[in-house]
Amino acid sequence: YHQDDYCTQVQSWTNAIPIGLGLCPWALKSRYQGRLQYITCHGNTPTDVQEMVEEHCQILCQAPLWSTCLLICPFVTKWQDDFASFDAFVRQLTTRPENSSCDNNEECRSQITFVAFHPQFLRWRGLASHLTVGSLVHSHRSVGLQKSHERYPARILETSNRMFGKRKIKVQFLSNDLPQSTEILDSPTTTLSDVPTHVQQQQTRKDQQYVSIDWLEDPDMLGPALLDNEMHQSPYPTIHLIRNADLGTLSVRSVSRVKRQNARRMMQWEGSSLAMAQEDSK
Structure with a gap:
Protein backbone atom coordinates (compact mmCIF):
# COMPACT_ATOMS: atom_id res chain seq x y z
CA TYR A 1 0.00 0.00 0.00
CA HIS A 2 1.17 3.49 -0.93
CA GLN A 3 2.19 5.67 2.04
CA ASP A 4 0.29 8.86 1.17
CA ASP A 5 -0.08 12.14 3.08
CA TYR A 6 -3.04 10.80 5.09
CA CYS A 7 -0.91 7.91 6.31
CA THR A 8 1.99 10.23 7.12
CA GLN A 9 -0.20 12.53 9.23
CA VAL A 10 -1.80 9.69 11.17
CA GLN A 11 1.58 8.03 11.67
CA SER A 12 3.01 11.27 13.13
CA TRP A 13 0.00 11.53 15.45
CA THR A 14 0.33 7.88 16.51
CA ASN A 15 4.03 8.29 17.26
CA ALA A 16 3.31 11.38 19.36
CA ILE A 17 0.19 10.32 21.28
CA PRO A 18 -0.71 6.59 21.59
CA ILE A 19 2.89 5.38 21.23
CA GLY A 20 4.81 8.46 22.32
CA LEU A 21 2.92 8.75 25.60
CA GLY A 22 2.96 4.99 26.18
CA LEU A 23 -0.84 4.77 26.07
CA CYS A 24 -1.03 1.73 23.77
CA PRO A 25 1.50 -1.06 24.42
CA TRP A 26 0.07 -3.10 21.54
CA ALA A 27 0.82 -0.43 18.94
CA LEU A 28 4.34 -0.08 20.35
CA LYS A 29 4.99 -3.82 20.07
CA SER A 30 3.64 -3.83 16.49
CA ARG A 31 5.92 -0.96 15.51
CA TYR A 32 8.97 -2.71 16.98
CA GLN A 33 8.11 -5.77 14.88
CA GLY A 34 7.61 -3.64 11.75
CA ARG A 35 4.01 -4.85 11.51
CA LEU A 36 2.08 -1.64 12.12
CA GLN A 37 0.44 -0.61 8.83
CA TYR A 38 -1.19 2.70 7.88
CA ILE A 39 -3.70 2.30 5.05
CA THR A 40 -5.92 4.93 3.42
CA CYS A 41 -9.37 3.87 2.27
CA HIS A 42 -10.26 5.94 -0.81
CA GLY A 43 -13.90 4.86 -0.79
CA ASN A 44 -16.46 7.57 -0.03
CA THR A 45 -19.30 5.49 1.44
CA PRO A 46 -19.61 3.36 4.59
CA THR A 47 -20.11 0.34 2.32
CA ASP A 48 -16.72 0.97 0.72
CA VAL A 49 -15.11 1.12 4.15
CA GLN A 50 -16.96 -2.02 5.26
CA GLU A 51 -15.53 -3.93 2.30
CA MET A 52 -12.01 -2.77 3.12
CA VAL A 53 -12.47 -3.71 6.77
CA GLU A 54 -13.54 -7.21 5.70
CA GLU A 55 -10.49 -7.50 3.45
CA HIS A 56 -8.04 -6.55 6.19
CA CYS A 57 -9.73 -8.71 8.80
CA GLN A 58 -9.04 -11.66 6.49
CA ILE A 59 -5.41 -10.58 6.12
CA LEU A 60 -4.90 -10.09 9.86
CA CYS A 61 -6.43 -13.46 10.69
CA GLN A 62 -3.60 -15.10 8.72
CA ALA A 63 -0.86 -12.64 9.70
CA PRO A 64 2.06 -13.12 12.13
CA LEU A 65 1.96 -12.06 15.76
CA TRP A 66 1.59 -8.31 16.41
CA SER A 67 0.31 -7.52 12.92
CA THR A 68 -2.14 -4.61 13.08
CA CYS A 69 -3.38 -1.78 10.91
CA LEU A 70 -4.84 1.71 11.12
CA LEU A 71 -7.45 2.12 8.39
CA ILE A 72 -7.81 5.84 7.60
CA CYS A 73 -11.19 6.99 6.21
CA PRO A 74 -10.94 10.64 5.10
CA PHE A 75 -13.41 10.54 2.19
CA VAL A 76 -16.74 9.58 3.80
CA THR A 77 -18.32 13.04 3.93
CA LYS A 78 -20.79 12.43 6.74
CA TRP A 79 -18.02 11.13 9.02
CA GLN A 80 -15.70 14.09 8.64
CA ASP A 81 -17.41 16.24 11.28
CA ASP A 82 -19.74 13.70 12.87
CA PHE A 83 -18.07 11.47 15.45
CA ALA A 84 -21.36 9.87 16.55
CA SER A 85 -22.08 8.55 13.04
CA PHE A 86 -18.56 7.19 12.65
CA ASP A 87 -18.56 5.67 16.14
CA ALA A 88 -21.87 3.91 15.42
CA PHE A 89 -20.34 2.37 12.29
CA VAL A 90 -17.29 1.09 14.20
CA ARG A 91 -19.47 -0.35 16.96
CA GLN A 92 -21.65 -2.29 14.51
CA LEU A 93 -18.57 -4.07 13.16
CA THR A 94 -18.64 -6.30 16.23
CA THR A 95 -22.37 -7.10 16.07
CA ARG A 96 -24.19 -9.70 14.01
CA PRO A 97 -27.89 -9.52 13.07
CA GLU A 98 -30.09 -11.99 14.91
CA ASN A 99 -30.78 -15.29 13.16
CA SER A 100 -27.98 -14.69 10.64
CA SER A 101 -25.50 -17.44 9.87
CA CYS A 102 -21.84 -16.85 10.65
CA ASP A 103 -19.91 -16.60 7.37
CA ASN A 104 -16.15 -16.48 6.99
CA ASN A 105 -16.06 -12.67 7.14
CA GLU A 106 -17.94 -12.62 10.43
CA GLU A 107 -15.69 -15.34 11.81
CA CYS A 108 -12.64 -13.21 11.04
CA ARG A 109 -14.27 -10.07 12.45
CA SER A 110 -14.91 -11.92 15.69
CA GLN A 111 -11.13 -12.30 16.05
CA ILE A 112 -10.52 -8.55 15.71
CA ARG A 151 -30.61 3.88 38.10
CA TYR A 152 -30.28 3.90 41.88
CA PRO A 153 -29.68 6.66 44.45
CA ALA A 154 -26.06 6.91 45.55
CA ARG A 155 -23.68 9.33 47.23
CA ILE A 156 -20.28 10.25 45.84
CA LEU A 157 -17.25 9.01 47.81
CA GLU A 158 -14.47 9.97 45.35
CA THR A 159 -14.47 12.25 42.31
CA SER A 160 -11.13 11.01 40.90
CA ASN A 161 -8.64 8.26 41.65
CA ARG A 162 -5.32 6.83 40.48
CA MET A 163 -6.93 3.82 38.82
CA PHE A 164 -9.53 5.50 36.59
CA GLY A 165 -8.55 9.17 36.63
CA LYS A 166 -11.64 11.32 36.24
CA ARG A 167 -13.63 8.96 34.03
CA LYS A 168 -15.12 7.10 36.98
CA ILE A 169 -16.33 8.10 40.41
CA LYS A 170 -16.62 5.99 43.53
CA VAL A 171 -20.15 5.91 44.91
CA GLN A 172 -22.04 4.19 47.68
CA PHE A 173 -25.50 3.05 46.71
CA LEU A 174 -28.17 3.90 49.23
CA SER A 175 -30.85 1.68 50.69
CA ASN A 176 -33.49 0.48 48.25
CA ASP A 177 -36.16 1.96 50.52
CA LEU A 178 -35.04 5.44 49.46
CA PRO A 179 -37.02 5.99 46.22
CA GLN A 180 -35.64 7.84 43.24
CA SER A 181 -38.41 10.41 43.52
CA THR A 182 -37.33 11.54 46.99
CA GLU A 183 -37.10 15.34 47.02
CA ILE A 184 -33.62 15.47 48.54
CA LEU A 185 -32.25 13.48 45.62
CA ASP A 186 -33.84 15.78 43.05
CA SER A 187 -31.77 18.72 44.25
CA PRO A 188 -28.43 19.10 42.39
CA THR A 189 -26.78 20.42 45.57
CA THR A 190 -27.93 17.65 47.88
CA THR A 191 -25.18 16.24 50.12
CA LEU A 192 -24.88 13.43 52.63
CA SER A 193 -25.96 15.67 55.50
CA ASP A 194 -29.43 15.85 53.92
CA VAL A 195 -29.88 12.06 54.12
CA PRO A 196 -31.64 10.69 57.22
CA THR A 197 -29.24 9.08 59.71
CA HIS A 198 -31.07 5.75 59.67
CA VAL A 199 -30.52 5.51 55.90
CA GLN A 200 -26.80 6.27 56.24
CA GLN A 201 -26.39 3.56 58.86
CA GLN A 202 -27.80 0.89 56.55
CA GLN A 203 -24.95 1.21 54.06
CA THR A 204 -22.12 -1.34 53.80
CA ARG A 205 -18.94 -1.65 51.77
CA LYS A 206 -20.63 -4.06 49.37
CA ASP A 207 -22.73 -1.12 48.16
CA GLN A 208 -19.61 0.78 47.01
CA GLN A 209 -18.69 0.74 43.33
CA TYR A 210 -16.67 2.66 40.77
CA VAL A 211 -19.07 3.80 38.05
CA SER A 212 -18.53 5.62 34.78
CA ILE A 213 -19.69 9.21 34.89
CA ASP A 214 -21.85 8.62 31.82
CA TRP A 215 -23.86 6.12 33.92
CA LEU A 216 -25.43 9.11 35.66
CA GLU A 217 -27.28 9.80 32.37
CA ASP A 218 -28.29 13.29 33.48
CA PRO A 219 -26.95 16.23 31.42
CA ASP A 220 -27.00 18.40 34.56
CA MET A 221 -24.51 16.02 36.18
CA LEU A 222 -21.99 16.15 33.32
CA GLY A 223 -19.17 18.67 33.14
CA PRO A 224 -16.68 19.64 30.42
CA ALA A 225 -14.98 17.13 28.13
CA LEU A 226 -11.96 15.41 29.68
CA LEU A 227 -8.48 15.57 28.19
CA ASP A 228 -8.74 11.77 27.91
CA ASN A 229 -10.68 12.27 24.67
CA GLU A 230 -7.63 13.83 23.02
CA MET A 231 -5.74 10.54 22.99
CA HIS A 232 -8.35 9.35 20.43
CA GLN A 233 -8.46 12.55 18.37
CA SER A 234 -6.61 11.54 15.22
CA PRO A 235 -6.25 13.82 12.17
CA TYR A 236 -8.89 11.81 10.24
CA PRO A 237 -11.57 9.21 11.05
CA THR A 238 -9.52 6.06 11.60
CA ILE A 239 -10.23 2.47 12.61
CA HIS A 240 -7.55 0.53 14.46
CA LEU A 241 -7.83 -3.20 13.78
CA ILE A 242 -6.18 -5.23 16.56
CA ARG A 243 -5.97 -9.01 16.68
CA ASN A 244 -7.61 -10.41 19.83
CA ALA A 245 -4.81 -12.98 19.97
CA ASP A 246 -2.37 -10.11 20.53
CA LEU A 247 -4.57 -8.37 23.07
CA GLY A 248 -4.66 -11.62 25.01
CA THR A 249 -0.88 -11.72 25.43
CA LEU A 250 -1.11 -9.26 28.32
CA SER A 251 -2.43 -10.58 31.61
CA VAL A 252 -5.43 -9.00 33.34
CA ARG A 253 -3.01 -7.54 35.88
CA SER A 254 -0.88 -6.01 33.11
CA VAL A 255 -3.93 -4.51 31.40
CA SER A 256 -5.07 -3.02 34.72
CA ARG A 257 -1.61 -1.56 35.22
CA VAL A 258 -1.71 0.04 31.75
CA LYS A 259 -5.12 1.57 32.53
CA ARG A 260 -3.86 2.98 35.83
CA GLN A 261 -0.78 4.43 34.15
CA ASN A 262 -2.91 5.99 31.42
CA ALA A 263 -5.27 7.49 34.00
CA ARG A 264 -2.35 9.13 35.81
CA ARG A 265 -0.88 10.40 32.53
CA MET A 266 -4.18 11.95 31.49
CA MET A 267 -4.57 13.70 34.86
CA GLN A 268 -1.11 15.29 34.42
CA TRP A 269 -1.23 15.84 30.66
CA GLU A 270 -0.95 19.30 29.09
CA GLY A 271 -2.76 18.36 25.91
CA SER A 272 -2.13 16.88 22.47
CA SER A 273 -0.86 20.12 20.90
CA LEU A 274 2.25 20.08 23.10
CA ALA A 275 2.83 16.37 22.46
CA MET A 276 2.58 16.87 18.68
CA ALA A 277 4.97 19.83 18.83
CA GLN A 278 7.49 17.73 20.72
CA GLU A 279 7.17 14.93 18.14
CA ASP A 280 7.67 17.38 15.25
CA SER A 281 10.84 18.74 16.86
CA LYS A 282 12.53 15.33 16.93
Whole structure:
Protein backbone atom coordinates (compact mmCIF):
# COMPACT_ATOMS: atom_id res chain seq x y z
CA TYR A 1 0.00 0.00 0.00
CA HIS A 2 1.17 3.49 -0.93
CA GLN A 3 2.19 5.67 2.04
CA ASP A 4 0.29 8.86 1.17
CA ASP A 5 -0.08 12.14 3.08
CA TYR A 6 -3.04 10.80 5.09
CA CYS A 7 -0.91 7.91 6.31
CA THR A 8 1.99 10.23 7.12
CA GLN A 9 -0.20 12.53 9.23
CA VAL A 10 -1.80 9.69 11.17
CA GLN A 11 1.58 8.03 11.67
CA SER A 12 3.01 11.27 13.13
CA TRP A 13 0.00 11.53 15.45
CA THR A 14 0.33 7.88 16.51
CA ASN A 15 4.03 8.29 17.26
CA ALA A 16 3.31 11.38 19.36
CA ILE A 17 0.19 10.32 21.28
CA PRO A 18 -0.71 6.59 21.59
CA ILE A 19 2.89 5.38 21.23
CA GLY A 20 4.81 8.46 22.32
CA LEU A 21 2.92 8.75 25.60
CA GLY A 22 2.96 4.99 26.18
CA LEU A 23 -0.84 4.77 26.07
CA CYS A 24 -1.03 1.73 23.77
CA PRO A 25 1.50 -1.06 24.42
CA TRP A 26 0.07 -3.10 21.54
CA ALA A 27 0.82 -0.43 18.94
CA LEU A 28 4.34 -0.08 20.35
CA LYS A 29 4.99 -3.82 20.07
CA SER A 30 3.64 -3.83 16.49
CA ARG A 31 5.92 -0.96 15.51
CA TYR A 32 8.97 -2.71 16.98
CA GLN A 33 8.11 -5.77 14.88
CA GLY A 34 7.61 -3.64 11.75
CA ARG A 35 4.01 -4.85 11.51
CA LEU A 36 2.08 -1.64 12.12
CA GLN A 37 0.44 -0.61 8.83
CA TYR A 38 -1.19 2.70 7.88
CA ILE A 39 -3.70 2.30 5.05
CA THR A 40 -5.92 4.93 3.42
CA CYS A 41 -9.37 3.87 2.27
CA HIS A 42 -10.26 5.94 -0.81
CA GLY A 43 -13.90 4.86 -0.79
CA ASN A 44 -16.46 7.57 -0.03
CA THR A 45 -19.30 5.49 1.44
CA PRO A 46 -19.61 3.36 4.59
CA THR A 47 -20.11 0.34 2.32
CA ASP A 48 -16.72 0.97 0.72
CA VAL A 49 -15.11 1.12 4.15
CA GLN A 50 -16.96 -2.02 5.26
CA GLU A 51 -15.53 -3.93 2.30
CA MET A 52 -12.01 -2.77 3.12
CA VAL A 53 -12.47 -3.71 6.77
CA GLU A 54 -13.54 -7.21 5.70
CA GLU A 55 -10.49 -7.50 3.45
CA HIS A 56 -8.04 -6.55 6.19
CA CYS A 57 -9.73 -8.71 8.80
CA GLN A 58 -9.04 -11.66 6.49
CA ILE A 59 -5.41 -10.58 6.12
CA LEU A 60 -4.90 -10.09 9.86
CA CYS A 61 -6.43 -13.46 10.69
CA GLN A 62 -3.60 -15.10 8.72
CA ALA A 63 -0.86 -12.64 9.70
CA PRO A 64 2.06 -13.12 12.13
CA LEU A 65 1.96 -12.06 15.76
CA TRP A 66 1.59 -8.31 16.41
CA SER A 67 0.31 -7.52 12.92
CA THR A 68 -2.14 -4.61 13.08
CA CYS A 69 -3.38 -1.78 10.91
CA LEU A 70 -4.84 1.71 11.12
CA LEU A 71 -7.45 2.12 8.39
CA ILE A 72 -7.81 5.84 7.60
CA CYS A 73 -11.19 6.99 6.21
CA PRO A 74 -10.94 10.64 5.10
CA PHE A 75 -13.41 10.54 2.19
CA VAL A 76 -16.74 9.58 3.80
CA THR A 77 -18.32 13.04 3.93
CA LYS A 78 -20.79 12.43 6.74
CA TRP A 79 -18.02 11.13 9.02
CA GLN A 80 -15.70 14.09 8.64
CA ASP A 81 -17.41 16.24 11.28
CA ASP A 82 -19.74 13.70 12.87
CA PHE A 83 -18.07 11.47 15.45
CA ALA A 84 -21.36 9.87 16.55
CA SER A 85 -22.08 8.55 13.04
CA PHE A 86 -18.56 7.19 12.65
CA ASP A 87 -18.56 5.67 16.14
CA ALA A 88 -21.87 3.91 15.42
CA PHE A 89 -20.34 2.37 12.29
CA VAL A 90 -17.29 1.09 14.20
CA ARG A 91 -19.47 -0.35 16.96
CA GLN A 92 -21.65 -2.29 14.51
CA LEU A 93 -18.57 -4.07 13.16
CA THR A 94 -18.64 -6.30 16.23
CA THR A 95 -22.37 -7.10 16.07
CA ARG A 96 -24.19 -9.70 14.01
CA PRO A 97 -27.89 -9.52 13.07
CA GLU A 98 -30.09 -11.99 14.91
CA ASN A 99 -30.78 -15.29 13.16
CA SER A 100 -27.98 -14.69 10.64
CA SER A 101 -25.50 -17.44 9.87
CA CYS A 102 -21.84 -16.85 10.65
CA ASP A 103 -19.91 -16.60 7.37
CA ASN A 104 -16.15 -16.48 6.99
CA ASN A 105 -16.06 -12.67 7.14
CA GLU A 106 -17.94 -12.62 10.43
CA GLU A 107 -15.69 -15.34 11.81
CA CYS A 108 -12.64 -13.21 11.04
CA ARG A 109 -14.27 -10.07 12.45
CA SER A 110 -14.91 -11.92 15.69
CA GLN A 111 -11.13 -12.30 16.05
CA ILE A 112 -10.52 -8.55 15.71
CA THR A 113 -11.09 -5.62 18.07
CA PHE A 114 -12.00 -2.31 16.42
CA VAL A 115 -11.01 1.00 18.03
CA ALA A 116 -12.34 4.34 16.79
CA PHE A 117 -10.21 7.46 16.39
CA HIS A 118 -11.69 10.73 15.16
CA PRO A 119 -10.84 14.47 15.11
CA GLN A 120 -13.99 15.19 17.18
CA PHE A 121 -13.77 12.11 19.40
CA LEU A 122 -15.86 12.79 22.51
CA ARG A 123 -16.81 9.99 24.87
CA TRP A 124 -15.68 11.06 28.34
CA ARG A 125 -16.87 14.02 30.39
CA GLY A 126 -16.07 15.10 33.92
CA LEU A 127 -18.50 15.79 36.73
CA ALA A 128 -20.50 19.00 36.83
CA SER A 129 -18.85 21.60 39.06
CA HIS A 130 -21.66 21.54 41.65
CA LEU A 131 -21.03 17.84 42.43
CA THR A 132 -18.46 16.87 45.03
CA VAL A 133 -17.76 14.24 47.70
CA GLY A 134 -21.02 13.68 49.58
CA SER A 135 -23.30 14.82 46.74
CA LEU A 136 -26.23 12.56 45.92
CA VAL A 137 -26.87 11.28 42.40
CA HIS A 138 -28.76 8.57 40.52
CA SER A 139 -26.56 6.04 38.72
CA HIS A 140 -26.66 2.67 37.06
CA ARG A 141 -24.68 0.03 38.94
CA SER A 142 -22.67 -3.06 38.01
CA VAL A 143 -24.62 -6.29 38.18
CA GLY A 144 -22.06 -9.02 37.58
CA LEU A 145 -20.38 -7.91 34.36
CA GLN A 146 -23.45 -6.00 33.17
CA LYS A 147 -24.84 -2.51 33.65
CA SER A 148 -28.15 -2.38 35.52
CA HIS A 149 -31.26 -1.32 33.60
CA GLU A 150 -32.40 1.03 36.36
CA ARG A 151 -30.61 3.88 38.10
CA TYR A 152 -30.28 3.90 41.88
CA PRO A 153 -29.68 6.66 44.45
CA ALA A 154 -26.06 6.91 45.55
CA ARG A 155 -23.68 9.33 47.23
CA ILE A 156 -20.28 10.25 45.84
CA LEU A 157 -17.25 9.01 47.81
CA GLU A 158 -14.47 9.97 45.35
CA THR A 159 -14.47 12.25 42.31
CA SER A 160 -11.13 11.01 40.90
CA ASN A 161 -8.64 8.26 41.65
CA ARG A 162 -5.32 6.83 40.48
CA MET A 163 -6.93 3.82 38.82
CA PHE A 164 -9.53 5.50 36.59
CA GLY A 165 -8.55 9.17 36.63
CA LYS A 166 -11.64 11.32 36.24
CA ARG A 167 -13.63 8.96 34.03
CA LYS A 168 -15.12 7.10 36.98
CA ILE A 169 -16.33 8.10 40.41
CA LYS A 170 -16.62 5.99 43.53
CA VAL A 171 -20.15 5.91 44.91
CA GLN A 172 -22.04 4.19 47.68
CA PHE A 173 -25.50 3.05 46.71
CA LEU A 174 -28.17 3.90 49.23
CA SER A 175 -30.85 1.68 50.69
CA ASN A 176 -33.49 0.48 48.25
CA ASP A 177 -36.16 1.96 50.52
CA LEU A 178 -35.04 5.44 49.46
CA PRO A 179 -37.02 5.99 46.22
CA GLN A 180 -35.64 7.84 43.24
CA SER A 181 -38.41 10.41 43.52
CA THR A 182 -37.33 11.54 46.99
CA GLU A 183 -37.10 15.34 47.02
CA ILE A 184 -33.62 15.47 48.54
CA LEU A 185 -32.25 13.48 45.62
CA ASP A 186 -33.84 15.78 43.05
CA SER A 187 -31.77 18.72 44.25
CA PRO A 188 -28.43 19.10 42.39
CA THR A 189 -26.78 20.42 45.57
CA THR A 190 -27.93 17.65 47.88
CA THR A 191 -25.18 16.24 50.12
CA LEU A 192 -24.88 13.43 52.63
CA SER A 193 -25.96 15.67 55.50
CA ASP A 194 -29.43 15.85 53.92
CA VAL A 195 -29.88 12.06 54.12
CA PRO A 196 -31.64 10.69 57.22
CA THR A 197 -29.24 9.08 59.71
CA HIS A 198 -31.07 5.75 59.67
CA VAL A 199 -30.52 5.51 55.90
CA GLN A 200 -26.80 6.27 56.24
CA GLN A 201 -26.39 3.56 58.86
CA GLN A 202 -27.80 0.89 56.55
CA GLN A 203 -24.95 1.21 54.06
CA THR A 204 -22.12 -1.34 53.80
CA ARG A 205 -18.94 -1.65 51.77
CA LYS A 206 -20.63 -4.06 49.37
CA ASP A 207 -22.73 -1.12 48.16
CA GLN A 208 -19.61 0.78 47.01
CA GLN A 209 -18.69 0.74 43.33
CA TYR A 210 -16.67 2.66 40.77
CA VAL A 211 -19.07 3.80 38.05
CA SER A 212 -18.53 5.62 34.78
CA ILE A 213 -19.69 9.21 34.89
CA ASP A 214 -21.85 8.62 31.82
CA TRP A 215 -23.86 6.12 33.92
CA LEU A 216 -25.43 9.11 35.66
CA GLU A 217 -27.28 9.80 32.37
CA ASP A 218 -28.29 13.29 33.48
CA PRO A 219 -26.95 16.23 31.42
CA ASP A 220 -27.00 18.40 34.56
CA MET A 221 -24.51 16.02 36.18
CA LEU A 222 -21.99 16.15 33.32
CA GLY A 223 -19.17 18.67 33.14
CA PRO A 224 -16.68 19.64 30.42
CA ALA A 225 -14.98 17.13 28.13
CA LEU A 226 -11.96 15.41 29.68
CA LEU A 227 -8.48 15.57 28.19
CA ASP A 228 -8.74 11.77 27.91
CA ASN A 229 -10.68 12.27 24.67
CA GLU A 230 -7.63 13.83 23.02
CA MET A 231 -5.74 10.54 22.99
CA HIS A 232 -8.35 9.35 20.43
CA GLN A 233 -8.46 12.55 18.37
CA SER A 234 -6.61 11.54 15.22
CA PRO A 235 -6.25 13.82 12.17
CA TYR A 236 -8.89 11.81 10.24
CA PRO A 237 -11.57 9.21 11.05
CA THR A 238 -9.52 6.06 11.60
CA ILE A 239 -10.23 2.47 12.61
CA HIS A 240 -7.55 0.53 14.46
CA LEU A 241 -7.83 -3.20 13.78
CA ILE A 242 -6.18 -5.23 16.56
CA ARG A 243 -5.97 -9.01 16.68
CA ASN A 244 -7.61 -10.41 19.83
CA ALA A 245 -4.81 -12.98 19.97
CA ASP A 246 -2.37 -10.11 20.53
CA LEU A 247 -4.57 -8.37 23.07
CA GLY A 248 -4.66 -11.62 25.01
CA THR A 249 -0.88 -11.72 25.43
CA LEU A 250 -1.11 -9.26 28.32
CA SER A 251 -2.43 -10.58 31.61
CA VAL A 252 -5.43 -9.00 33.34
CA ARG A 253 -3.01 -7.54 35.88
CA SER A 254 -0.88 -6.01 33.11
CA VAL A 255 -3.93 -4.51 31.40
CA SER A 256 -5.07 -3.02 34.72
CA ARG A 257 -1.61 -1.56 35.22
CA VAL A 258 -1.71 0.04 31.75
CA LYS A 259 -5.12 1.57 32.53
CA ARG A 260 -3.86 2.98 35.83
CA GLN A 261 -0.78 4.43 34.15
CA ASN A 262 -2.91 5.99 31.42
CA ALA A 263 -5.27 7.49 34.00
CA ARG A 264 -2.35 9.13 35.81
CA ARG A 265 -0.88 10.40 32.53
CA MET A 266 -4.18 11.95 31.49
CA MET A 267 -4.57 13.70 34.86
CA GLN A 268 -1.11 15.29 34.42
CA TRP A 269 -1.23 15.84 30.66
CA GLU A 270 -0.95 19.30 29.09
CA GLY A 271 -2.76 18.36 25.91
CA SER A 272 -2.13 16.88 22.47
CA SER A 273 -0.86 20.12 20.90
CA LEU A 274 2.25 20.08 23.10
CA ALA A 275 2.83 16.37 22.46
CA MET A 276 2.58 16.87 18.68
CA ALA A 277 4.97 19.83 18.83
CA GLN A 278 7.49 17.73 20.72
CA GLU A 279 7.17 14.93 18.14
CA ASP A 280 7.67 17.38 15.25
CA SER A 281 10.84 18.74 16.86
CA LYS A 282 12.53 15.33 16.93
